[in-house]
Amino acid sequence: MCNVSTVDSRGGAKVGPLHGIRVLELGSFIAGPFAGQLLADYGAEIIKIEPPRAGDPMRRWGITKDGESLWWPAIGRNKKSVTVDLRGEEGQRLVRELAGSCDVVLENFRPGTMKRWGLDYETLSAANPGIVVVHVSGFGQTGPGAEQAGFGSVAEAVGGIRHTTGSPDDAPARAGISLGDSLASLFAVIGTLAALTERSTSGHGQEVDVAIYEAVFALMESTLADYHVGGVLRTRTGSVLPGVAPSNVYPAKDDAQVVIAANADTVFARLTEAMGRPELATDPRYATHQARGARAQELDALISAWTATLESDDLIGELQRHGVPVGRINTAASILTDGQFAARDMILWRRNGNGTELPMNGIVPKFSRTPGEVARTGPALGADTEAVLAEVAGAEQLARLRSDGVI
Template sequence: MANKSFGPLAGIRVLELGTLIAGPFCSRMLAEFGAEVIKVEAPDGGDPLRQWRVLKDGTSLWWSVQARNKKSICLNLKTPEGREVARDLALQADVIIENYRPGVLEKWQLGYEELSTVNPALIMVRLSGYGQTGPMRDLPGFGAIGESMGGLRYVSGHPDRPPVRVGISIGDSVAALHGVIGAMMALRHRDVTGGRWNGKTGSECIAGRGQMVDVALYESVFNLMESLVPEFDYAGVIRERTGGALPGIVPSNTYTTSDQENIVIAGNGDAIFHRLMLAIGRDDLAHDSGLVRNDGRVPRTAEIDQAIQDWCATQTIDTALARLRVADVPVGKIYSVKDMMQDPQFQARGMFEQHQFGDGQSVKLPAISPKLSETPGETQWLGPKLGEHTEEILKSLGYDAEKIAQLRGCEAI
C-alpha cells in the first residue's frame, strides 16, 4: 500500500465521522487529492455502505471507490474510551467531516464549539438533512428527502406522471460537493489569517481561525435550481415537469431514432438552431423570422420538437450523430455504462483506472476528477479493510502497547 505524500492537499489531516454517502464522498475527494483521511468506523460492521449494492467477498464494490486512499480505524463512540480517542484525533485534525444528526456530536463532547476552544484552527464540515439550525434540524434527512424539499423531484419526470428520481443518490453527492467547496474556502481563510494549531503540543503556530461549514442536503439541491425563485416571485411562474425537454429553452430535448435509440439534441442557441433546421431539411423553419430568437421559439416548442422527431425517425443513431456533428450542432447519445467503457473519448481522457484486489483479481474504477495539470489526484489504494489502520493511527497518537491493549479490553476499538 502506497503512503507517500502527494497532491495539493498533502499535509492536511481529515477526520471522517460519518457513514454512507454525503460525508464519506466529501472526504473521499479530499483523499483523492492527497489529504490524509482517517475514517472512524464502528467495530460491529463499520460503514453500512460496505454491504450496499454489488458485493465481492461480502464487501461492496462501491466501497472500493468511496473509501479509496482512506485509513480505517475502529472506534466505539458509544464508549467513553472510544470518544476520548476520537477527541485526540480531532485535536490533531485540520478538518473534521461529519454527517450525524445535529446534536449527536455535542452529546459526545465532540461538537465544534467544544473542540474549537482547544483547537481554534479546526474546520468542521457538518452535513445533515436540514442544517444545524431551524425547526426541522432534528429530523432524519436522507438525500431523497433533500431532493424533494430542494425542488429537484418536483421538476423531474413527465407532466402526466408522478415525479421521478435520478437513478443515483444525487442529493447526497451534491451536498458532498458543497462540503468540499466549503472545506476549501475555510482552509483558504485559515491560511490567510495565520497558520495551524499543533495538536500534539497544544502550541500555537500563528494559528489562523477555523470555522464550521454547515451543509444542508435540501439547501445544496436548492442551490442548483436556477431561476426557480425569481420566476415565481416576479412572474408567479411555477416550473413544472417537462419530460426530456429543458423548459423555456428551445429546442433542447430527447428524440428517438429509427433504431430506437435515444438522442439528445441541444439546438437552443440562435445560430445553432439555424444550422440544425438546415441539417434536417427544414429550411422553412431555418429562415422563419419568428424563430430567430429563443423567445420566439418557445411558443412554438411543440412544432419544432415534432419537426426534429420526424427527422430522427428516418435516421439511425449513427447517421443522426454524424450529420448533426458535421453541422456543428450539440448532440449526443444517452450512454449506459457499457457505452462509456467502449467510448474513445472516455479512453483518451483516461477515465478508467485498472486496479487489483488483494486476491489478484482486477477491477476498473472511475478515474479522479477534476484533472489538475500540476498536482493531479491519485488512487493509492482501494477502500481499506475494517479497522485496517487502527494500530498505526493509535501509535501515531503516542499510544503504547499497554494503552492499546486497554482500549481493546474495554471494547473501545
C-alpha cells in the first residue's frame, strides 16, 4: 500500500517536502525535464513551457503506443503544460511575468539563448530577487566550450566515463540509458535545493550552473590521482574491477545471471560455506584479498561451476541464508514481479492520456511524513495554458494570443 499523507489543497495530491515551491520549466528532452520530474515528485508545482503545436519532443520519443511516447507519462508527471512560443517578444514577455511568481526557473537551452530572449538571471532577478535560475547544458555557461552543442552521449565521452565502460577488447561502450543527462538532472536538483536553502537565510536567489560533462566527471572517483600520482590509467575492465574478487556475474542453471560480491575475507568465508567448500577460505591461494585478486579468473571458474548447478531462486536463497551479498541481474520483466520493488511502491501503475495503464518508476527517496504522490501523468499539450496564463493576461488577450499562434 502507498504511504498516506496530508492532502494538498491544490488538487488532491499528497503533499511532498517541496510543497509551496513553484518551478518554471523551460527546455526539452531529458537533462532539464527529468530534474523537473524529480522536483514534481517531491511536491513542487512545475509549470512546463512548451512550443505550441509541437511540444516537447519527449512526447514522441522511444517506444510509442497510439502515437504517444510511453516515456512521456513519467517524465511529464505532476507537471502543468503551458504552450508559449518563446521565439517571439510576446511569448517572452508572458514567461517573464510568470517568472515573477516563481521560486525557480529550470532551463536546458544552449548558453546565451535565455539572454537573447530577455529571460536571463539579471533580468528575472531584477523583478524577483529571490529567484533561482538553474542552467543545464553540455559544457556549462562559461569557458571556451560553453557554446558547443552538447548531448549527454558526448558529455559521457568528455567526462571520462566512456573510457572506463565496456570490455577492454572493444570500443568504449555506453550504458543502455541516458546516463549523462540523468546525472546532470540529479545535480540540478541538488543545486536547486542548496540554492533554496541558502535563500532562506540570505533572501536572495542565484544561478546554478550544471554542465553535463562535469556531472559525469564528478563520478570518476580517484582516476586523476591514480594516473598522475600512481601511474595507473584506469580503463575498461568488463564486468570486474581488477584486484577485487570474487565480485562478478555468475550463471545459474536456469540461464539467469546473478552478481555475487564476496571480496571481503569474512564474506568469502561465508560463500565457501554455501558452496560446501569451506577449505577454500583458508587455502593460501584465496585466503587474502590480495591472493584472491591475483587469481580472480581461477576463482570465478570455481564459483561459476557451483552456481551453474542451481536454479537462480535456490542459488539466491542459499547465498542470502549465508549472508552473502547477491542479486539477480534484473530485466524489466523480472522487476515487474519483484516483491521488493512492489513492497516499496517502486512500481506505480497509472493511466496515460490515451487510457492505457502503464507502470512507471516510483518516487526516490522515500519520505516518512511528506512522501509526495504521482497524481497526474504527463498532461496533454497545453492542457493548463489558459488556467496558468490567466495570472498574467486577460481572457481577451489570451484569445488573441491563441489566434496569433503565440500560445
